[in-house]
Structure formats: C-alpha cells, structure tokens
Amino acid sequence: MPGLQDVSIEAMDPQRFASVVSRREYEALVDLISHATRELRGRVLWNVNSTAKGGGVVEMLRPLLGYCRGAGVEARWVVLSAGPEFFEITKRLHNRLHGFEGDGGSLGTDEREIYEETLVANAADFVRLLHPQDIVILHDPQTAGLAEAARQTGAAVIWRCHVGLDDANDHARGAWNFLRGYVLPAHAYVFSRGGFAWEGLPRDRIAVIRPSIDAFSPKNADQTREQSLAILSTAGIFGHDATGCPMFTRSDGTPGRVGRRVDTLEDEPLASDHQLVMQVSRWDRLKDPLGVLLAFAGHIASRTDAHLLLAGPSTEAVADDPEGAEVLAAVRSAWHELPSAVRRRVHVTSLPMDDIEENAAIVNALQRHASVVVQKSLAEGFGLTVAEAMWKQRAVVASRIGGIRDQIDHGRSGLLIPDPRNLEQVGTAVTGLLKDSERARQIGAAAQLSVQQHFLGPHHLGRFFEVIRRVVSRREHGSSMP
Numbered sequence: 001m002p003g004l005q006d007v008s009i010e011a012m013d014p015q016r017f018a019s020v021v022s023r024r025e026y027e028a029l030v031d032l033i034s035h036a037t038r039e040l041r042g043r044v045l046w047n048v049n050s051t052a053k054g055g056g057v058v059e060m061l062r063p064l065l066g067y068c069r070g071a072g073v074e075a076r077w078v079v080l081s082a083g084p085e086f087f088e089i090t091k092r093l094h095n096r097l098h099g100f101e102g103d104g105g106s107l108g109t110d111e112r113e114i115y116e117e118t119l120v121a122n123a124a125d126f127v128r129l130l131h132p133q134d135i136v137i138l139h140d141p142q143t144a145g146l147a148e149a150a151r152q153t154g155a156a157v158i159w160r161c162h163v164g165l166d167d168a169n170d171h172a173r174g175a176w177n178f179l180r181g182y183v184l185p186a187h188a189y190v191f192s193r194g195g196f197a198w199e200g201l202p203r204d205r206i207a208v209i210r211p212s213i214d215a216f217s218p219k220n221a222d223q224t225r226e227q228s229l230a231i232l233s234t235a236g237i238f239g240h241d242a243t244g245c246p247m248f249t250r251s252d253g254t255p256g257r258v259g260r261r262v263d264t265l266e267d268e269p270l271a272s273d274h275q276l277v278m279q280v281s282r283w284d285r286l287k288d289p290l291g292v293l294l295a296f297a298g299h300i301a302s303r304t305d306a307h308l309l310l311a312g313p314s315t316e317a318v319a320d321d322p323e324g325a326e327v328l329a330a331v332r333s334a335w336h337e338l339p340s341a342v343r344r345r346v347h348v349t350s351l352p353m354d355d356i357e358e359n360a361a362i363v364n365a366l367q368r369h370a371s372v373v374v375q376k377s378l379a380e381g382f383g384l385t386v387a388e389a390m391w392k393q394r395a396v397v398a399s400r401i402g403g404i405r406d407q408i409d410h411g412r413s414g415l416l417i418p419d420p421r422n423l424e425q426v427g428t429a430v431t432g433l434l435k436d437s438e439r440a441r442q443i444g445a446a447a448q449l450s451v452q453q454h455f456l457g458p459h460h461l462g463r464f465f466e467v468i469r470r471v472v473s474r475r476e477h478g479s480s481m482p
C-alpha cells in the first residue's frame with residue numbers, strides 16, 4: 001500500500017471576496033481572518049480525506065484550504081492510502097449514514113479489522129508529521145479511525161462529517177455504532193446541519209459548519225454564452241463544431257482550454273437549441289440517476305420537446321467509490337430499454353477527469369446551458385451541485401431532503417420535491433418550469449441571491465476559523481464550543 005498522498009494547494013487571496021459579499025460582511029471576515037492567522041501562527045492545519053479527485057468534499061476543500069493559505073495559515077491536505085476492501089466498507093458506512101442499506105454487507109469484527117488495519121498503517125505515517133500545537137481535521141468515515149492516534153500527539157483533532165440524514169433509522173444507527181468509538185477521541189465533531197448530529201456524542205463538542213461553493217473556481221466562474229457553447233461543442237456534447245474558443249481560467253490564473261471529449265451514450269448528439277434538463281453527480285444510487293431517467297421518460301418527454309442529459313465522472317477516476325461503475329451500467333442498460341422516440345432525447349455522459357479543472361469547466365458550461373437542473377437525490381449531506389446551479393441562476397428541481405432543504409426556499413429560489421421517489425412530482429415540477437421560462441428566470445435570479453447571501457467562501461471560511469479558534473481555546477482555556 002503506498003503511503004499518504006500529499007495534495008498541493010494553490011494559495012488564493014481572500015481579498016477577492018470583496019466583490020461577492022457586502023462591505024460589512026467583508027470587513028467582519030477580514031477581522032476574523034486577522035485574529036485567526038495570529039492565533040494559528042506556528043500551527044499546521046492538517047486535513048485528511050480519502051480522495052483528491054471527485055465529489056463534494058474535494059470540491060470544497062481545495063478552495064477552503066487555498067483561502068486559508070492565502071490568509072497566511074499553513075493549511076495542508078493529505079489523502080489516506082487504502083485498498084478496495086477498505087473502500088467497500090467505507091462506502092457501506094457512507095450509505096448507512098444516509099439511512100440506506102447499501103450493499104447489504106455486515107459491519108462486524110472482520111470489517112473492523114480491515115478498517116483498523118488500514119488506518120493503523122496510515123496513522124503511523126501521519127503522526128510523524130504532527131506537532132502538539134497542530135490542528136487536525138479528519139473528514140468523513142474513512143478517516144475517523146485516525147482520531148485517537150492524532151490526539152495522542154497532542155494535536156487538536158476535529159472530525160468533520162459531510163454526510164447525514166434528517167431522521168435517524170437503524171441503518172444510520174448501525175454505522176454510528178461502528179464509528180462512534182473511533183470518532184469520540186476527537187475534540188470536536190462538525191456536521192453540515194444541526195439535525196445530522198449523532199446520538200451518543202457529547203453535545204457540547206458538536207458544531208455546525210455549512211458548506212459553500214467557490215464563486216471564482218473554474219466550476220463557478222462566469223462564462224459567456226459563447227464560451228459555454230464552445231466548451232460544450234469542443235467536448236463533444238453538441239453535434240456541431242464550435243465557433244468560439246473553449247477557454248477558461250484556471251485557479252492559478254493561467255488560461256485553460258477544454259480539449260478532451262466526453263464519452264456519451266446517445267443515438268444522436270444534442271444541439272445547442274434543444275431545451276435541456278440536466279443532472280450532474282457522481283454515479284451513486286443515492287443520487288438516483290436512474291430515477292431521473294425514468295421521471296423524464298414517464299412524465300416529461302411526452303409533455304415537452306426537452307432533452308435529458310445525465311452527467312457524471314468517468315468511473316475509473318474516482319478511487320473511493322466502488323459502486324460508480326455499477327450504477328452507470330444500470331443507467332446505460334435502462335437507456336437501451338427506452339422507446340426509441342424517448343431514447344433519442346436522453347444522453348448519458350461520462351466526463352473526463354484527467355484534468356479536474358477542465359472537468360469543472362465542462363460542468364460549469366453544462367449547468368449554465370441547462371434550462372432546468374435536477375438533483376433528485378434520495379439522501380444528501382448538502383448537495384453542492386444545487387448551490388452551483390443556483391449560483392448560475394438556474395431553476396433547480398431538487399429533493400426536499402438533508403442539506404438541500406437549507407438551500408432552496410420552495411417556490412421562490414427553486415422547487416423542492418416532497419417525495420423524491422415520486423416520479424410524477426419530479427416530472428410535473430420540471431415540466432412546469434420548462435413551459436414557463438419567465439418563472440424559471442425569476443426563480444434563477446432569487447437562487448443566485450440566496451447563494452450569494454449564504455453559501456459562498458466568506459461564510460464558510462469565517463465559520464471554519466470560528467470553530468477552529470473555539471476548539472483551540474477550549475483546549476487551552478476550557479471554554480465551550482460555539
């Protein structure tokens with residue numbers, strides 16, 4: 001097993017935030033940053049997760065840690081090393097933490113052995129890097145088993161869980177029982193919503209930090225319509241050639257150019273003037289791409305001329321998600337079963353992941369181009385794809401679950417589906433927006449404002465520093481968590 005992987009982080013200047021939040025908010029942030037950098041001087045802020053590619057945690061960590069570094073905080077990011085058996089177990093835990101059974105496998109002694117063996121090996125490498133004054137943030141179930149070893153070095157340890165569910169059930173409790181002993185040694189536990197906090201964790205060590213998107217990343221930065229069209233044509237999503245230039249700006253400010261092509265299962269390519277319904281997500285059952293396909297086939301296709309595009313990462317690329325290929329295969333096989341008149345309007349697209357900023361530029365262009373963006377998840381810790389589409393003034397139709405409920409004010413900044421398994425509800429909401437472009441426009445405008453007020457980097461960075469400062473101060477002076 002290769003050792004821990006060090007992920008390099010580009011420093012980003014938090015001064016950019018001045019252009020996206022109010023003056024008052026910006027000044028408060030500058031103040032908080034200056035206190036935080038003083039207090040964190042000489043400490044390394046370690047972050048550990050299980051992949052450097054794919055998914056919301058990666059999407060969020062890169063800018064968050066980039067802005068920390070830009071603010072003068074020594075933030076570092078390492079990825080643990082593990083084999084397929086470990087990821088099978090942690091995917092099981094991930095599904096159960098969302099309240100689903102997943103692959104039905106057990107979480108017993110054998111699984112504990114594999115989990116602990118992997119983390120003991122990683123801990124041996126990791127603790128050599130730590131100093132007692134450091135702060136360690138362990139992300140998600142994959143890293144929980146490092147908490148005890150990290151704590152023993154004298155470092156402050158925070159466990160941050162990005163997944164959760166509104167109403168606990170036995171599946172979730174089973175995962176909590178498996179993980180609780182690993183998590184408990186941490187000095188604080190961070191959840192994305194208050195309601196996600198587990199039973200059996202000391203309440204006074206729980207904090208909530210809501211995720212955010214980076215308005216300046218290749219995923220979310222402005223694109224002109226010509227730019228989006230050029231990117232989508234060059235990537236092979238449209239059947240016709242690009243007229244513009246498929247350029248984008250990389251996080252380090254250098255120019256990037258989309259050159260790789262997507263891999264799409266389709267009868268014929270999309271044209272730029274087709275109305276488009278789109279969902280982009282990892283190929284995961286809890287994102288329910290199959291349900292989106294069936295909702296489109298059963299309740300949208302016959303009432304509109306729209307096309308559906310289901311996009312996700314090329315499945316070889318995402319190391320910590322063993323189920324991706326299976327889910328994509330199920331979607332592809334359902335596509336083959338569609339009646340030809342519907343199949344012609346459904347496109348199942350794997351996006352290249354070799355260059356994650358190129359991938360981001362394609363996702364950005366797709367989100368901007370879609371008439372309606374869907375996120376029909378069955379469970380969702382937060383759902384960055386929702387905030388991303390809202391930021392681009394898209395009308396989003398999403399499930400009324402988990403963190404999505406924090407983002408969409410139903411009827412004003414998007415539409416929430418009360419029962420995500422009800423395909424007719426999805427179809428009716430999407431069809432309504434496709435037929436009423438003025439309503440979709442108004443919802444999109446409100447959506448962008450809402451993201452600007454709640455879910456951009458400054459809100460996240462500010463809260464992140466606040467929680468870290470409290471953890472450090474609590475350890476040193478015994479004060480309580482926010």
Ligand code: UDP
Nearest residue numbers: 055056057059281282312313351383384385
């Ligand atoms: N994403 C991406 N390329 C893809 C599929 C997804 O860049 O092919 C991104 C998506 O834009 C979002 C993140 O992966 O930024 C997914 O985060 P989310 O919180 O929606 O879900 P998670 O994958 O963490 O469950």
